[in-house]
Amino acid sequence: MRYAAIDVGSNAIRLLIADINQDGKEVTYKKNTFIRVPLRLGDDAFLDKKISERKADELVKTMTAFKLLMEVYNVSDYMACATSAMREATNGDEVTKRIKEEGNLDLQIVEGQTEANIIYSTHIAEELDFNKNYLYIDVGGGSTELSIFTKGNVEVSRSFPIGTVRMLDNADTPETWEEMNKWIKANTRIYKNLVGIGTGGNINKLFRLSGEKEGKALSIAKLNEMYQHLSSFSLKERIGVLKLNPDRADVIIPASEIYLTVMKWASVKQIYVPRVGMADGIIQVLIDKNLKS
Template sequence: MSNIRLAAIDIGSNAIRFQVTNVLSYEGQHIFKRLEYIRFPLRLGEDVFKLKKIGSEKEDKFLRLMHSFKLLLDLYEVDDYYACATSAMREAENGYKIVEKVNQLFGLKIKIISGETEAELINRVVLKKLDPQNYLHIDVGGGSTELNLISNGKKLASKSFKIGSVRSIEQIESTDILDNIDNWIRQYITGKYKVITAIGTGGNINKVHDLANKRKIDRSLTLKDVQDVQTYVEGFTLEERIFKLQLNHDRADVIIPASHIYMHVMKSAKCRKILVPDVGLKDGVMHMLYERNIKDTEVGFK
């Protein structure tokens, strides 16, 4: 049996995720086994979407967090890693300067990626789970929303929009962006597909699924399910969401605006159902690293 150890760092607008995975190979079969997972709610977008830059306090925490991750990469003796930053770091005036500082101080390389690249990485794992039908992949992050039109296993169109859960709670104007989403849907979807199913990725839609009391084997929700969960959560104060619903503090305030974006897109595209495969950017990064290191497509999960 052989194994290779991979790591992904996903620097988002709301939280930063770190994962170490062992890829085990035995008699032609491969499984991904998670060794370590950390989610830190730094919320870089809180600074960026208001001030256009990352403030000194968050920068200091970010540097300490990256130092910790570099130590873990060394301790786990990782064979390959990929660290990527999305919407908040893309828009921060000092984003590239901070990324360079991390490299100089700790030897940790971070890639600031576009919304299109972000969607492409997520699609690496999403596409593996789909039947040959028509899908609209909706990924709502803290600062951006990526839409991908997929038909018969192929991506036909994609677009990144500057609207997200953290950006929304910071009261950044979103009406024009929603109109742009509607225009994109009219251009690529309306009248072209008899049935189209939504696919939702992101921490908020996974939490909506959990709150809908769906069995884990059933990873789908109807539009009404999403609406019902939103109405249910809105009935609680922020403190009650944390205490009674046991939501993380950085989830309790963004789940409503995120749900609104998912529902808006579903209504605009006339999607009656949304699949929630419980995968995200870090999973796409793992598959990219796997393909970069092992040229084999037979993958299992554990």
Template sequence: MKIEKFAAIDIGSNALRVLVANVFTDKNGHVDFYKNSLIRVPVRLGQDTFTLGEITNGNIRRIIKAINIFKNIIRIHKVTKYKAYATSALREARNCDVIVELIKNKTGIMVELIDGVKEASLISSVRFFENIDKKLNFLYVDVGGGSTELSIISNGIKIQEKSFKIGSVRLLNNYVDSDIWDEIKDWIKENTNGIDDLFLIGTGGNINKIYKITSSKNDNIITLNELKNFKNIIYQLSYSERIIKYQLNPDRADVILPALKIYLNVLKWSGASKILVPRIGLSDGIIQELIIKKLQN
């Protein structure tokens, strides 16, 4: 068996992450991976972009520092392949091109800006999706800080997908078009019409945390009733109380409320009664993309 390490850098709206994965190839040429190390740095770029239109100098310096740290982690692990992607907060910033060039000059890391559809495609490429029951119909929803991606998966095939400019950080700062809720509702109604027994698949840091808090079983499922009960409790708590009661990071304790609102609305409009939470994210999708390219070569 051959084992090597790949890494993924994810520059998101609420945080920066680096995932180091152990990638193993068996004697039959089958390739898979599991997580070795994941480091998350709370740099809320969306706060800048969605309110000011650009990333501030202070946060640019924090990005450079974080990526230099990530670079050293990659070196220590002797990573053989890596990729760095940035999503809506950096992509939509007026000074994104300057920042990407600065990152390259200061760290040697090339960052690629990707849209919401590409982000959803990467996440849904993870092996978990190969193992879902092909006879079932799924509405896949990924809620990030700056955008929400929706995809319809029927008979194991993605038949519709769309990215919406609504996310936990945007909602927190009231920078969401008032018509966006109706757009999401209409899209879901139109594209799930006639589809029976729809299940939701939810990804994103907030739904992962909600699952950890609410689930009494290890079945990767949150029911609608569990989510409603959680909402009734957490909405009564102050910011500080949320941090203490649920041991939340400060940068999670505020965005978890708007994210919860998105998931509950998607459940209501789709008629689904439960969410399957695979606990994967963009970083996993980047690793899977590197594996696919390895196999192609």
């Protein structure tokens, strides 16, 4: 059995096809195929407040191709979610209708809180120390989702319109940063030794570049050191010398700034990077849904 997850983000569109294995009551999955298309819808949504005709056409083509791939892979169930860029685009609903009509695929635009719920449905906190408290930080192109876990349960969660593409487009505001600062201070001050969990493509890349062993935490000092190192290169050098993909080479800088700022405000000294994201959360949502049915 195979499930598919489509994550229509502000920076890229992702398709994850996963093989589902059931052993008694335990259901696990293994990643089969992963495709990422750097469409960057956020440039349109955050600056013009609508998806341009050109990008809408590209999105429809991408989603149609994903639908065909799902048929080839005999996918039995799928879920497609659009986040920050499509949330803010005034023509988001119009574009989803086109995708349904031309690509025969259902795409739902999810709110920030729903996005956060999907991301932490991966049950990551359950795999970590039950006695520790965690701040879950997911940084995307258009938004940052923050959740506090204690004893494996979500205590409080919030989505903020601060993201990498939004920052590159100078579409973030000082007021939003101040709001996030206040929320972090108000909700983390009662916890001592709060540990970070970081998800998103940029923190995954930063972790790989760090050379740390899988399962080890990344210290805020090491993350800051890497940020300073990456910032010392021009965008062209990050692509040519450091061999970063063009659509990663620019966003990795604001992503580092968001993670470092959140960790500093929350007094988080280390962060675990479990290499999961929105698409993994969608697969888990599908597993949970089909287990109940």
